[in-house]
Amino acid sequence: MEKPKTRLFVDHPLGEEQAIPLEREQAHYLFGVMRLDAGAAVAVFNGRDGEWRAEVTQAGKRGGTLQCVAQTQPQSTPPDVWLMFAPVKKARTDFIVEKAVEMGAQRIVPVQTEFTNSERLRVDKQQAHAVEAAEQCGATFVPTVEPLQRLDRLLADWDPARRILFCDESAVGAKVSLTAVTPGPWAILIGPEGGFSSAERDRLRGLDHAVPISLGPRILRAETAAVAAMTAWQMAVGDWS
Amino acid sequence: MEKPKTRLFVDHPLGEEQAIPLEREQAHYLFGVMRLDAGAAVAVFNGRDGEWRAEVTQAGKRGGTLQCVAQTQPQSTPPDVWLMFAPVKKARTDFIVEKAVEMGAQRIVPVQTEFTNSERLRVDKQQAHAVEAAEQCGATFVPTVEPLQRLDRLLADWDPARRILFCDESAVGAKVSLTAVTPGPWAILIGPEGGFSSAERDRLRGLDHAVPISLGPRILRAETAAVAAMTAWQMAVGDWS
Numbered sequence: 001m002e003k004p005k006t007r008l009f010v011d012h013p014l015g016e017e018q019a020i021p022l023e024r025e026q027a028h029y030l031f032g033v034m035r036l037d038a039g040a041a042v043a044v045f046n047g048r049d050g051e052w053r054a055e056v057t058q059a060g061k062r063g064g065t066l067q068c069v070a071q072t073q074p075q076s077t078p079p080d081v082w083l084m085f086a087p088v089k090k091a092r093t094d095f096i097v098e099k100a101v102e103m104g105a106q107r108i109v110p111v112q113t114e115f116t117n118s119e120r121l122r123v124d125k126q127q128a129h130a131v132e133a134a135e136q137c138g139a140t141f142v143p144t145v146e147p148l149q150r151l152d153r154l155l156a157d158w159d160p161a162r163r164i165l166f167c168d169e170s171a172v173g174a175k176v177s178l179t180a181v182t183p184g185p186w187a188i189l190i191g192p193e194g195g196f197s198s199a200e201r202d203r204l205r206g207l208d209h210a211v212p213i214s215l216g217p218r219i220l221r222a223e224t225a226a227v228a229a230m231t232a233w234q235m236a237v238g239d240w241s
Numbered sequence: 242m243e244k245p246k247t248r249l250f251v252d253h254p255l256g257e258e259q260a261i262p263l264e265r266e267q268a269h270y271l272f273g274v275m276r277l278d279a280g281a282a283v284a285v286f287n288g289r290d291g292e293w294r295a296e297v298t299q300a301g302k303r304g305g306t307l308q309c310v311a312q313t314q315p316q317s318t319p320p321d322v323w324l325m326f327a328p329v330k331k332a333r334t335d336f337i338v339e340k341a342v343e344m345g346a347q348r349i350v351p352v353q354t355e356f357t358n359s360e361r362l363r364v365d366k367q368q369a370h371a372v373e374a375a376e377q378c379g380a381t382f383v384p385t386v387e388p389l390q391r392l393d394r395l396l397a398d399w400d401p402a403r404r405i406l407f408c409d410e411s412a413v414g415a416k417v418s419l420t421a422v423t424p425g426p427w428a429i430l431i432g433p434e435g436g437f438s439s440a441e442r443d444r445l446r447g448l449d450h451a452v453p454i455s456l457g458p459r460i461l462r463a464e465t466a467a468v469a470a471m472t473a474w475q476m477a478v479g480d481w482s
Binding site: 099137 | 377459
């Protein structure tokens with residue numbers, strides 16, 4: 001049986017013969033944009049029940065229904081790693097969220113640092129963006145995008161059981177070492193374009209549960225650093241290892 | 242002495258007290274956009290002579306002159322790894338070129354595969370894009386962007402001394418192993434959005450000098466795969482190790 005070309009996130013329980021009512025936008029996408037008819041196959045997932053092959057049972061302009069046929073992937077939740085980053089220009093922030101999903105972050109935490117340019121972030125838009133990225137990359141899990149939080153407050157309330165791998169651009173050129181990255185819950189922290197302030201860097205360096213990492217001899221943009229740090233982490237202790 | 246905020250690639254020899262005539266576009270950028278005056282400092286590099294601190298000695302609307310003051314970075318050429326990729330939509334192709342520079346590819350080789358959507362690539366534009374990325378990321382080297390080449394022809398004439406690390410999306414979910422990645426010249430090959438054709442995959446798998454690599458359990462977009470594969474390679478045998 002061929003794999004359905006269309007993959008859709010639905011916020012609805014999935015299971016044997018389960019009917020899934022479609023929202024207006026979903027109907028528009030499936031029947032208007034993708035031009036599917038009744039009987040067409042769609043891959044669906046809801047972030048909890050794995051991936052299912054579903055069939056269109058009713059196709060309308062403003063709504064419709066799918067019905068689950070069979071599970072095609074079990075639920076797979078990425079390892080316990082968060083991606084924390086300082087929002088940059090809109091297009092690159094979108095990219096970071098997309099990359100966080102592809103690379104298997106479990107939670108996406110935008111943080112406001114002293115040198116963060118952007119002080120606003122549309123959580124709803126970024127969450128929708130994370131859903132789209134999950135639809136594209138074949139994941140059955142969608143990370144939650146948190147509202148923008150101040151880094152100093154976040155660190156003040158931090159649970160030290162979750163270690164922080166912070167990408168320290170002042171360490172550019174230092175050899176990359178992952179020996180301190182051992183299994184357990186982690187958060188990867190990517191600095192803003194202007195780097196961390198010296199107060200922030202001192203504070204991070206003073207935390208027992210924070211580990212600095214250098215990402216090679218060149219200065220990486222935030223979205224590149226996000227992918228590189230996630231790669232290093234996933235290879236060391238995550239679901240690539 | 243503070244680091245100059247402006248960093249410029251110049252295609253001109255650099256050395257003690259060397260004068261550098263500026264082209265019209267460079268003058269426009271330095272004096273029109275960045276609003277520098279005579280005496281202002283600029284970091285310059287040409288891809289061969291390292292990075293120099295230069296000063297504006299003459300600022301005009303259509304031209305000007307810089308003069309080298311002192312070398313601030315020795316020339317640093319990245320390790321011998323090429324990034325080969327199948328062009329995707331324009332914005333993402335731009336991204337791949339930018340990421341290749343940040344991640345330290347020595348040569349950027351666009352390849353046309355059976356499932357490559359785009360059959361045209363403006364080499365001059367992409368080369369300019371690589372220069373900009375090098376200006377941004379602090380590199381002293383600018384990789385050459387090659388014209389688009391057919392993958393089958395490239396493989397037919399391939400020097401087997403350069404091994405190929407090919408990102409095999411049909412191996413999604415396989416454990417990532419870099420044990421076959423030992424020092425030497427390499428080329429990293431990223432497939433097109435639609436994946437390699439089965440003929441291409443069979444051919445690559447049949448080459449003694451080609452090594453498949455899986456990049457984790459999720460399907461990565463081409464630019465994500467480029468950064469992830471370059472990270473893995475740089476950490477294994479490149480300038481991050």
